[in-house]
Amino acid sequence: MQRRVTIGLITILVVCVIWYAMTTGFGIIPSGRFPAPAETWSAFIHVSVRGYGGGDLSLHVYNSLRLVVLGFLFAVATGVPLGLLMGWSRKAEALINPIFLIIRPIPPLAWIPLAILWLGLGDAAKMMVIWFSAFVPSVINTYAGVRNIDRPVIEAAYMLGVPKMRFVGEVLIPGASPMIFTGLRLSLQASWTTLVAAELVGAFYGIGRVLNVAQQDLYPGMILVGMIAVAILGWGTTRLLGVAETYALRWNTAALAAKG
Amino acid sequence: MQKQISFTQSLLLGFLGLGSFIGLWHGLAISGMISNVFLPSPVEVYDRFTTLLDRRFAGATLQGHLFASFQRFAYGFILAALVGIPLGLLMGWYQLLDEIVSPLFDALRFVAPIAWVPFAALWFGTGIGGPIMIIFAGAFPPCVINAYRGAKFVDPRLIEAANMLGTPSHRVIREVLLPSSVPSIISGLRVSAGLGWQSLVGAELIVASAGVGYMMVQGQANISTTTVMAGMVAIGLVGLALDSALRLAERIIQRRRGLEN
Numbered sequence: 001m002q003r004r005v006t007i008g009l010i011t012i013l014v015v016c017v018i019w020y021a022m023t024t025g026f027g028i029i030p031s032g033r034f035p036a037p038a039e040t041w042s043a044f045i046h047v048s049v050r051g052y053g054g055g056d057l058s059l060h061v062y063n064s065l066r067l068v069v070l071g072f073l074f075a076v077a078t079g080v081p082l083g084l085l086m087g088w089s090r091k092a093e094a095l096i097n098p099i100f101l102i103i104r105p106i107p108p109l110a111w112i113p114l115a116i117l118w119l120g121l122g123d124a125a126k127m128m129v130i131w132f133s134a135f136v137p138s139v140i141n142t143y144a145g146v147r148n149i150d151r152p153v154i155e156a157a158y159m160l161g162v163p164k165m166r167f168v169g170e171v172l173i174p175g176a177s178p179m180i181f182t183g184l185r186l187s188l189q190a191s192w193t194t195l196v197a198a199e200l201v202g203a204f205y206g207i208g209r210v211l212n213v214a215q216q217d218l219y220p221g222m223i224l225v226g227m228i229a230v231a232i233l234g235w236g237t238t239r240l241l242g243v244a245e246t247y248a249l250r251w252n253t254a255a256l257a258a259k260g
Numbered sequence: 261m262q263k264q265i266s267f268t269q270s271l272l273l274g275f276l277g278l279g280s281f282i283g284l285w286h287g288l289a290i291s292g293m294i295s296n297v298f299l300p301s302p303v304e305v306y307d308r309f310t311t312l313l314d315r316r317f318a319g320a321t322l323q324g325h326l327f328a329s330f331q332r333f334a335y336g337f338i339l340a341a342l343v344g345i346p347l348g349l350l351m352g353w354y355q356l357l358d359e360i361v362s363p364l365f366d367a368l369r370f371v372a373p374i375a376w377v378p379f380a381a382l383w384f385g386t387g388i389g390g391p392i393m394i395i396f397a398g399a400f401p402p403c404v405i406n407a408y409r410g411a412k413f414v415d416p417r418l419i420e421a422a423n424m425l426g427t428p429s430h431r432v433i434r435e436v437l438l439p440s441s442v443p444s445i446i447s448g449l450r451v452s453a454g455l456g457w458q459s460l461v462g463a464e465l466i467v468a469s470a471g472v473g474y475m476m477v478q479g480q481a482n483i484s485t486t487t488v489m490a491g492m493v494a495i496g497l498v499g500l501a502l503d504s505a506l507r508l509a510e511r512i513i514q515r516r517r518g519l520e521n
Contacts (some may be wrong), residue, residue, distance in 0.1 A: 094270035095277040098274040098277050107461050108458070109374075109462040117488060189372075193462075196372045211378050223382070226375070227371050230375045232370075
């Protein structure tokens with residue numbers, strides 16, 4: 001472990017040195033193609049102090065983060081129950097699955113033009129596409145999770161005459177929860193991809209808006225700042241979800257041991 | 261789990277579900293509650309689809325746009341496989357390479373492929389190069405990860421046996437590592453084809469002058485909802501065909517290996 005961390009740090013350091021050498025040092029890469037470290041820094045100062053593309057950095061970050069979190073939560077709140085229902089009831093599965101089969105092959109990003117036609121460039125259209133992209137992984141993984149619950153566990157609960165509500169709360173949801181969290185991670189990733197794409201196509205605020213304006217202005221420093229912001233936000237929200245997962249699954253010693 | 265239901269029952273329920281979905285859509289569209297401009301009926305979408313097949317819209321017929329999209333996709337996808345699979349295998353084999361590349365790879369993975377659009381446009385233009393780079397960004401990670409897993413989780417006894425018999429390193433890679441990681445690689449290709457196709461659509465919505473995504477953006481600009489929906493259908497169909505083809509390949513390889521359950 002120690003060795004891995006050391007080599008990792010050295011690698012990142014070397015990449016930074018190469019970055020500096022290639023741009024500022026020897027000027028092999030022209031600054032019109034890729035920004036030098038100093039240019040990136042000044043772009044960062046520019047967007048956080050004076051603002052860029054309609055607002056300062058905190059406003060853009062706030063807007064993007066708010067949309068992703070809301071869209072994600074909304075998708076989870078609708079997707080997980082539907083997945084539980086489809087996993088539990090064969091009839092519901094038979095009824096709903098064919099609709100899924102025809103909608104699923106359409107990539108979430110392909111809904112963006114339709115969302116803009118229906119709801120314009122504001123928040124509603126973004127919520128719609130984020131909901132769409134995050135909904136499908138939530139449903140499918142929850143559904144698979146229910147189907148993977150050990151048969152004897154369900155039969156034992158039945159035999160002991162567990163009432164319906166307690167069965168859902170104490171057998172179905174905990175049993176499916178490892179898969180549910182896998183679904184949530186995929187949903188979260190999909191939410192970010194879709195949001196950035198939707199904001200690049202058209203938006204008033206948000207990180208995608210910054211990227212879009214920077215692209216039109218041929219401002220490489222700002223493009224890099226936008227990309228770093230997207231990466232940090234994606235990483236942070238994934239970490240947060242990981243913490244929630246560890247907390248929610250703390251009873252599941254086998255899964256924790258497998259995670260290391 | 262509830263009891264299994266009979267095949268005819270599930271078929272019946274399936275048709276009921278699909279029927280009520282399409283019926284609801286059709287009903288809403290023709291009832292006039294929602295303007296026809298925004299919610300055309302399924303019949304109108306189908307009509308538009310067939311019209312697009314022989315009349316040009318946004319510079320080409322639907323087949324023309326699909327061909328342009330698919331060409332970009334094929335270049336980006338093949339490039340990702342050619343670079344990603346060897347990199348993944350080598351990372352699985354040489355620990356030092358793994359330790360050097362992994363942190364960079366992990367950092368880059370959190371950048372959504374679509375966020376590469378501005379740089380892709382700046383470096384390679386909006387013709388064919390830019391979209392290829394975005395498809396590459398989408399399709400590359402699954403190729404690397406699955407090849408890496410395939411190489412990392414090869415049965416150690418096979419490698420020990422090869423080592424004991426004095427097989428040189430490059431032959432171990434070619435004759436033990438590569439063949440035994442093929443199933444994992446193929447699954448990776450399926451995932452990356454899906455992500456690549458999705459990134460392509462995103463790229464074409466933002467920067468392109470041909471392709472299905474471009475056609476949809478033009479449809480959106482002309483407030484032609486039927487064109488947008490026809491585009492979604494076409495994208496879905498091609499995505500489905502790609503996925504089925506790779507799924508078939510996966511199954512064939514698993515069967516040949518006797519891995520099928």
